[in-house]
Amino acid sequence: MKRTLVIALVLVLGVSLLAGCKPVAKQPVTFVFAKGDAVELDPADVTDGESVTVMNNIFEGLVRYKSGSTEVEPCLATSWDTSSDGLVWTFHLRKNVKFQDGTPFNADAVVFSYERQRDTNHPFHQYGKWEYWGWCFSEIAKTEKVDDSTVKITLSQPFAPFLSTMAMFTMDVVSPTNCDKWKDQWFAHPVGTGPFSFVEWVKGDHVTLEKNANYWGTEPKIDTLIFRVIDDPSSRYLALQKGEVQGMEFPNPTDLPKITQDSTLTVLSAPGLNVGYLAMNMGTDTPGFQKPFADVRVRQAINYAINKKDIVSQLYKGTAIPAVNPIPPTLWGYNDTVQDYSYDPAKAKELLKEAGYPNGFKTNLWAMPVSRPYMFDPKAIATAIQADLKQVGIDAEIVTYDWGTYLTKTEAGEQAMCLLGWTADYADPDDFLYVLLDSDAATVGSAGNVAFYRNATVHTLNKEAQMTTDLNKRIDLYKQVQQIVHDDAPWVPLAYATQTLVFAKNVKGFVLYPTGDYHFDTVSFDTSK
Amino acid sequence: MKYYVAKRAINVLFIVFAVSVIIFLLIRLAPGDPAITMAGEHASAVTLARMRTEWGLNKPLIVQYFVWLRHALRGDFGQSILTHQSVLVELVQRFPNTLELSIFAMTFATIIGVLAGIVSAVRRYSFFDYASMIVALFGVSMPVFWLAIILIMIFGIRLNLLPTGGRLGVMYSITPITHLYLLDSLLEFRFPAFLDALKHLILPSLALGTIPMAFVARITRSSMLDVMSQDYIRTARSKGLGEKAVIIKHALRNALIPILTAAGTEFAGLMGGAVLTETIFSWPGLGTYIVQAVSARDYPAVQGAVIFVALIVALVSLIVDIFYSYVDPRIRYE
Numbered sequence: 040m041k042r043t044l045v046i047a048l049v050l051v052l053g054v055s056l057l058a059g060c061k062p063v064a065k066q067p068v069t070f071v072f073a074k075g076d077a078v079e080l081d082p083a084d085v086t087d088g089e090s091v092t093v094m095n096n097i098f099e100g101l102v103r104y105k106s107g108s109t110e111v112e113p114c115l116a117t118s119w120d121t122s123s124d125g126l127v128w129t130f131h132l133r134k135n136v137k138f139q140d141g142t143p144f145n146a147d148a149v150v151f152s153y154e155r156q157r158d159t160n161h162p163f164h165q166y167g168k169w170e171y172w173g174w175c176f177s178e179i180a181k182t183e184k185v186d187d188s189t190v191k192i193t194l195s196q197p198f199a200p201f202l203s204t205m206a207m208f209t210m211d212v213v214s215p216t217n218c219d220k221w222k223d224q225w226f227a228h229p230v231g232t233g234p235f236s237f238v239e240w241v242k243g244d245h246v247t248l249e250k251n252a253n254y255w256g257t258e259p260k261i262d263t264l265i266f267r268v269i270d271d272p273s274s275r276y277l278a279l280q281k282g283e284v285q286g287m288e289f290p291n292p293t294d295l296p297k298i299t300q301d302s303t304l305t306v307l308s309a310p311g312l313n314v315g316y317l318a319m320n321m322g323t324d325t326p327g328f329q330k331p332f333a334d335v336r337v338r339q340a341i342n343y344a345i346n347k348k349d350i351v352s353q354l355y356k357g358t359a360i361p362a363v364n365p366i367p368p369t370l371w372g373y374n375d376t377v378q379d380y381s382y383d384p385a386k387a388k389e390l391l392k393e394a395g396y397p398n399g400f401k402t403n404l405w406a407m408p409v410s411r412p413y414m415f416d417p418k419a420i421a422t423a424i425q426a427d428l429k430q431v432g433i434d435a436e437i438v439t440y441d442w443g444t445y446l447t448k449t450e451a452g453e454q455a456m457c458l459l460g461w462t463a464d465y466a467d468p469d470d471f472l473y474v475l476l477d478s479d480a481a482t483v484g485s486a487g488n489v490a491f492y493r494n495a496t497v498h499t500l501n502k503e504a505q506m507t508t509d510l511n512k513r514i515d516l517y518k519q520v521q522q523i524v525h526d527d528a529p530w531v532p533l534a535y536a537t538q539t540l541v542f543a544k545n546v547k548g549f550v551l552y553p554t555g556d557y558h559f560d561t562v563s564f565d566t567s568k
Numbered sequence: 569m570k571y572y573v574a575k576r577a578i579n580v581l582f583i584v585f586a587v588s589v590i591i592f593l594l595i596r597l598a599p600g601d602p603a604i605t606m607a608g609e610h611a612s613a614v615t616l617a618r619m620r621t622e623w624g625l626n627k628p629l630i631v632q633y634f635v636w637l638r639h640a641l642r643g644d645f646g647q648s649i650l651t652h653q654s655v656l657v658e659l660v661q662r663f664p665n666t667l668e669l670s671i672f673a674m675t676f677a678t679i680i681g682v683l684a685g686i687v688s689a690v691r692r693y694s695f696f697d698y699a700s701m702i703v704a705l706f707g708v709s710m711p712v713f714w715l716a717i718i719l720i721m722i723f724g725i726r727l728n729l730l731p732t733g734g735r736l737g738v739m740y741s742i743t744p745i746t747h748l749y750l751l752d753s754l755l756e757f758r759f760p761a762f763l764d765a766l767k768h769l770i771l772p773s774l775a776l777g778t779i780p781m782a783f784v785a786r787i788t789r790s791s792m793l794d795v796m797s798q799d800y801i802r803t804a805r806s807k808g809l810g811e812k813a814v815i816i817k818h819a820l821r822n823a824l825i826p827i828l829t830a831a832g833t834e835f836a837g838l839m840g841g842a843v844l845t846e847t848i849f850s851w852p853g854l855g856t857y858i859v860q861a862v863s864a865r866d867y868p869a870v871q872g873a874v875i876f877v878a879l880i881v882a883l884v885s886l887i888v889d890i891f892y893s894y895v896d897p898r899i900r901y902e
Contacts, residue, residue, distance in 0.1 A: 071738055076852075076860075078651050086606055168652060170606070174615075226652075242661060243852025244735060265738050269850040270859075277720050278732045408599065441599045447613050485612050 067262040068566060070546075070559065073275040073287040076243055076268040080229040082211035083156050084167035091208050092288075092557045093246050093266055097139075098211035098231030101130050101149070101190075102202065106561070107550040109312070109370050109466030110510075111206050115144065115232060116190075121508050125197030132188040136255045138214035139236035146184035151215040153182040153192075166223045171209040175464060199508050203467035234259045234560035244268055260548070260563035279304065279541060285564055286542040286549070288557075292356040298541055305542045309551045310360055310367045310535035314471065315413030315460035317345075317404075317424065317531040322491025325452025325483055329402055332455065336394040338528040341456075342380035343387035344431045350423050351534050355415045358539070362532035364521045365471050369553035371510075372468040372517035377525045387431045399432025405449065405457035406439045412536035413460035420533070421458060449489045458533075459489055466554055468517040473501045476524055492529035576889060580882040587878040588640070588871070592633050595862070595870045601625070602649045602865040623649060625867075636871065645872030650864045655872035658857065663876075664747030665735065666846070666853035670838035672750075672769050673777035678831050681781040685788020685827075689796060690815060700785060707782030716775040716848040723771060730771050733850040737764045772849040776842050780834035787830040791823040798822070825896055832888030839884060840877040 077090040082098050085091060101116035116130040136144040155163040156172040157179060178201070180193045194201060204210070217230035229237050234256065235248035248264040267284055269275045272291035276298065278284045290298055299306055319332045319341065331337045351361045363379040366372065391399060406421035407414055414420065421437045428435050435456065440448060449457050463470040474480055478493035479501075497520050504516040524530070538555055545565040550558065603619040620626050624635065639646060645655035684704070688697040724732040735749055736742065740761040742752045750769070753762035795801065796819055804818045805811075846855035854877060861869035 069738060084652070239741065241852075242658075243665075243856060244850075245738065247738075247741075267734060267738065267850070268852065269733060270856060271847050271850070273717065274720070274733055274848050274850060277717075277724065281725050281728070281732050283732055283734075442604050443601055443616065446604070446616075450613060485614065487612070 066566060068260070068564065069263040069265065070261040070286075070562060070564060071265045071267050071284040072557075072559070073267050073269040073278055073284040074289075075270055077240070077246060077266075079226040080237070080240065080246075081167060081226040082208045082213065082229075082231075083152070083169055083172065084226060085208070086170050088555060091555075093248075094208055094211065094229065094231075095233075095556045096235040096248060096264060096559050097229050097233045097237055098208070098213065099233045100206060100208075100210045100212060101132075102205050104206050104466060104552060104554060104556070106558075107552060109203075109553050111202050115149075115212055119202075125199070125506060125508065126194050128192045128194070128201065129185065130190045130192070132190065133255065134188055136232055137253055138217070138230050138232050139251055139253075140214050140217050140230045142214045142216045142230075144212065144232050145187045146190045147187075148212050148215050149190045150182050150184050151218070152212045153179070153210070155218075156209075157181070163218060166225065171207070171464070175204050175207065175209065197506050199505050199513065200465070200467040200469040202508070203469075204465045207465045234558075235264050238263075254560075257560065259560040261559065264559050276541070279543065282543065285546050286540060288538075288540050290539055290541055292358055295357050295539070303544050305544055305546065306539065307542065307549065307551050308537045308539040309553065310369050311412070311538045311555050312367060312370060312463040312466060312470075312553050313413045313461060313536050314362055314365055314367060314532060315359070315411070315458070315534045315536065316362065316365070317341075317456055317458055317533060318490035319456050319529060319531075320452055320454055320489070320491055321493075321529055322452050322481065322483065325491055327403075327453040327455055328491075329400075329455045331394070331396055331400050331402070334394045335527060336390045337396065339380065340387040340390035340394070340431065341428065341433070342528050342531050343383045343390065344433070345424055345427045345531055346382045347379075347531070347533060348382065350420055354419050354423065355534060355536075358412065358415060359534040359536045362535050363525075365476060365524060365530065365532060366468050366517075366521070367535040367553065370463075370466055370468060370471075372514045374518040374521040376518075377521055380528075384427075384430050391431060391433075396432075399428075399434060401434045402436075402455045403438050404428075404435040405445070405454040406437050407442070407458050408439050408445060409442050411460055411462075413462065413534055414458055415534075415536075417458055450486045451484050452486065452489070452491055454489075457489060468513075468520075469501070469505060472497075472517060472520050472524075473505070476520075476529065477501045490529035492524075492527065494523060494527060497523055572893065573890060576886050580879075580886055583882055584875060584878050588637070588875055589633070591871055591874040592636070593629075595865070595867055596629065598862075598865070600865050602867060605864050606649065623867075636868075640872075640875065645875070646868035648861070648866055648869040650861070650866045650869065655869050656876075658869070659854070659873060659876045661747070662852060662854055662857050663880075665851060666839060666842075666855065668748045668750065669769065669772055669776060669842075669846075669851060669853060670835065673773040673838060674780060674831065674835045676773050677777035677781035677784055677834070681784030681831075682788050682827065684781075684785040686792055686815065686820065688785070688789045689792030692793065697789075701789070704782035704785045707778045708786075710778065712775055712779065712842070713844045713848055715778060716772075716845055719771050719775055720848075731768050733768075733772075733848070735765065735768050735851065736761065737768075740764050772845055772851055775849070776838060776845045780831070780838070783834060784827060784830055788823065788827050791826045792819060795819045795823040825892055828888065828892050828895070832885060832891075836881045836884035836888070839880050 075089040077093045078087050079085050079090055080094055082094045099114050101114060102111045103114040105112045115133050117133050119128060119130045121128055138144055155161045156169040158164060178194050178196055178198050180195045183191045185191050214230040218225045221228045227240060234251055234254045236251045238247040238249050240246045245268060246266045250259045250262050269278055272289055275287040276290060276294050279287050298304055319338050320327050321332055322328055347361045351359055364374060364377055404421055404425060407417040410416055425435050425437055461475055474487045476488055476492055478498045480486060480488040481491045481493050500516045500520050504513045507513060542549060548561040548563050550561060603616045607615050624632060648655050684700045688700050691697055720732045723730045742749055742761055745752050745755055749765040753765055801819055804814045843855040843859055846853045847859060858873045861873060
C-alpha cells in the first residue's frame with residue numbers, strides 16, 4: 040500500500056514537472072526598453088534621437104542600412120537606377136506592401152511624404168518645421184510619380200551621397216490617409232510600413248508598439264515593444280537590475296564598471312558616427328592665423344606631442360576610443376592602413392627645431408564651453424593638451440566663449456587652434472571629409488572646415504566621389520583623402536564617442552548600428568528564466 | 569472678509585507678475601540658446617539666425633517680454649520650441665500627475681507628522697520624543713535624491729516589494745478621465761490597476777513626504793508644548809476631563825494654526841513639481857517638464873511652466889491664508 044502511494048506520488052510529481060517544461064500555448068512576449076521620451080513621432084519633423092529610436096521601428100524608407108553596418112540596401116524600393124548625368128534617380132517600389140492602417144504603399148505615398156516637406160504650397164507643409172529637409176535635402180528639386188510602383192527624384196546637382204541620405208529617418212514613408220485623418224495631430228498617431236505598429240503614447244511615461252501582423256519582412260520576435268521613459272541614467276540601471284526593463288541606453292559612465300561586472304547583464308558598445316578633434320588654423324586669410332601653423336612640420340609636431348591615449352582613457356571615462364582618421368572605423372571607406380602619429384615628445388621637439396621653432400612659440404587653444412559625446416569634458420581635455428604642448432615648448436593659452444559665439448568665431452577663423460567635433464546624420468564619408476575638410480567648406484565666416492585646410496587634390500577627390508555612384512570607386516577615393524589629410528595634419532583627431540546599451544542576459548539578437556538606430560524586430564528574449 | 573480676499577488676490581497677481589519678469593530675464597541670461605540646442609552641429613551662423621528670427625528672439629528683450637505678456641494674459645503661453653506644441657496644453661496634461669503625488673505625499677506627511685508631534689509633546693523627554701525628533705532632524709536635513717535612491721535599493725531591489733519608478737506597470741493601461749490614476753482606476757472598477765498605481769505611489773511619496781513630515785512633526789511638537797502650558801489646559805484638566813479629550817479637543821485645536829501654516833506652505837511647494845523626486849522616479853509631472861525645458865533652453869516652455877507653478881503656489885497659500893483666518897478670526901494679514 041505504502042509503496043503504491045510512493046509510486047503514485049512520484050508519478051504525479053514527474054508529470055507535473057513535465058507539464059512545467061512543456062511550452063504551454065505561446066505566451067505573448069513583452070519587451071521593455073528604458074530611454075528618454077520622444078518629442079514627436081513624425082519622422083520628417085524631428086531632430087532628436089529619442090524620437091528617432093521609436094520611429095525606426097514603425098517607419099521605413101526606400102532604402103535602409105544593412106544590419107549593423109553603414110552600407111545601404113533595398114527596403115521599400117527593390118532597386119533603383121541613376122541617369123547618366125547623376126541628376127535623376129528612379130526608384131522601383133516593393134509591391135503588395137500595406138501601411139499599418141491598411142492603406143496601400145505606392146508611389147503616391149512616397150510623393151506625399153517628400154513633397155509635403157519640400158513644397159511650401161503643399162497642404163500639409165504647414166504642419167511641420169521640416170528642419171532636416173533644409174539641412175540635408177535641399178538638393179532635391181522634386182519627387183514625381185512615374186507609375187504606381189515607380190518614383191522619380193530629380194536633383195538640382197549630381198550628388199552621390201544622396202543614396203546614403205535616403206536611408207535617414209527624414210525620408211521614411213508615411214501613410215497619407217492617416218495624415219489626412221489626424222491633420223496637425225498626426226505627429227502623435229504615427230502610421231508607417233515597419234515591423235511594429237503604434238498603440239499608445241502616454242507623454243513622459245511610455246510609448247507602446249505592437250507587432251505588425253501584416254509586415255512584409257521577417258516577423259518580429261516580440262509581440263509588444265514598450266519604450267519606458269526613465270530620464271535618469273541611474274534610475275534606468277536600477278529598473279534594469281530589478282527586471283522591470285530588459286534594456287537601456289546611455290548608462291551613467293560612473294555606473295559602467297559595476298555594470299560590466301554584473302553577470303546578469305550584457306553590455307554592447309561601438310563607436311558611433313562622430314569625431315572629436317583639434318583643428319589648427321591654416322587659413323592665411325583668417326584673423327586668427329598664426330605663421331607656425333602654415334608649416335606641416337609644426338602641425339605634425341603637435342600630433343606627436345599630444346598623449347591622445349591617456350586623454351581618452353582618463354577623461355572620457357570609457358565612453359570613447361582614440362581617433363586616427365577624420366571618419367570613424369564603423370563607417371565604410373575607413374582607411375585602416377593609416378598609421379596614427381605616436382605619442383613622441385622627442386620627435387615633436389625635433390620637428391619644431393627643423394621648422395625653426397626650437398624654443399616653441401606662443402599660441403592659443405580654444406575649448407568648447409559645452410560637453411558633447413565626442414568631447415566629454417572640453418575644459419579638462421584642453422588643459423591636458425595644454426600641458427602636453429608645454430612639454431615641447433609650445434605655450435597655448437586656453438580661450439572659451441559661450442557656445443553660440445564660439446561657433447560663430449571659429450567659423451570666422453579667429454582661433455589658432457580649437458576643439459570641435461561632428462556627429463553625422465547619414466552614413467557617408469562625404470558628411471565628414473567634404474563638410475569638415477574640403478576647401479569648399481573653408482569660407483571665412485561660415486566655415487565647417489575650421490582648420491581652413493585647402494588642399495586642391497583633396498577637393499578634386501571629394502568632388503569626384505560626389506559624382507560617381509560606384510561604391511568601390513568611392514571607397515578608394517575616400518581612402519586617398521584620408522591618407523593626404525593624415526600627412527598634411529590639419530587636425531589632431533582625438534576621439535570617436537561610443538554608444539553603449541545594456542541588456543538583460545537573456546536578450547538576444549540586438550544589433551548596434553553605427554548611426555545609433557535601434558531596430559527591435561530582430562530582438563528576442565527568453566522569458567522562461 | 570471680502571476686502572481681505574480681494575487684497576490678497578491683488579497681492580498674488582503682483583507676485584506672479586514679478587516672477588514672470590524674473591524668469592524671463594533669468595532664462596535668457598543662462599548660457600546657451602534654443603537655436604543651438606536644436607541645430608546642434610548643423611549650426612551655421614545663417615541657420616541659427618534664421619531660427620532665432622522665426623522664434624522672435626532677434627527682437628529687443630523688452631519687446632519680446634511684452635509680446636509674450638500680451639499673449640499670456642489671454643491664456644496663450646505660446647508654442648514649445650522643442651515639441652512644437654502648446655505649452656499650456658502640455659502643462660495641463662502633466663499637472664494631475666504632480667497633483668496626485670503631492671496629495672499622497674502630503675497626506676502621509678501630515679498624518680505621521682502630526683501624530684509623532686503630538687506623542688512627542690505629550691510624552692516630553694521620553695524615549696519616543698527623542699527618537700522621533702532625531703528622526704525628524706535627519707528627515708529635514710537629508711538630501712532627497714539620496715533618500716530616493718536608498719528607498720529604491722531597499723524596497724525596490726533588495727526586498728523586491730515595490731516598483732522602481734513610473735506611474736503604472738506596463739501590463740496595465742488606464743483610460744484617463746481625471747488623469748489621477750488612483751481615482752481613474754476606481755472609476756473603471758479596475759482594482760488590480762488601482763493596487764498597482766498605489767504601489768507606484770508609495771516610494772516617491774515617502775521620498776517626497778519625508779521633509780514635510782519632519783517639518784510638520786517638529787512644528788506640531790513645539791506648538792503643542794506651547795499650548796499645553798496654557799491656563800485653559802490646566803482648567804480643562806482640573807474640571808476632570810479625560811486626558812484624551814484634553815489633548816484632542818482643547819490642546820490640538822488651539823495648536824492647529826502653526827501646523828496648518830507649515831503644512832500649507834509645504835504642500836504649495838510640492839505642487840510646483842518636485843524636480844529631483846520626479847526625475848529619479850520617472851514621474852511625468854511638472855518637475856520633469858521643467859528640467860526638460862530648461863536643458864533645451866525652451867524659453868516659452870520654461871516661462872509658461874514657471875508662471876503656472878507660481879500661480880498654483882500663490883493660489884494654495886491664498887487658500888490656506890483664507891482658511892485659517894476662518895479657523896481663527898483673530899488672524900488677518902495686513
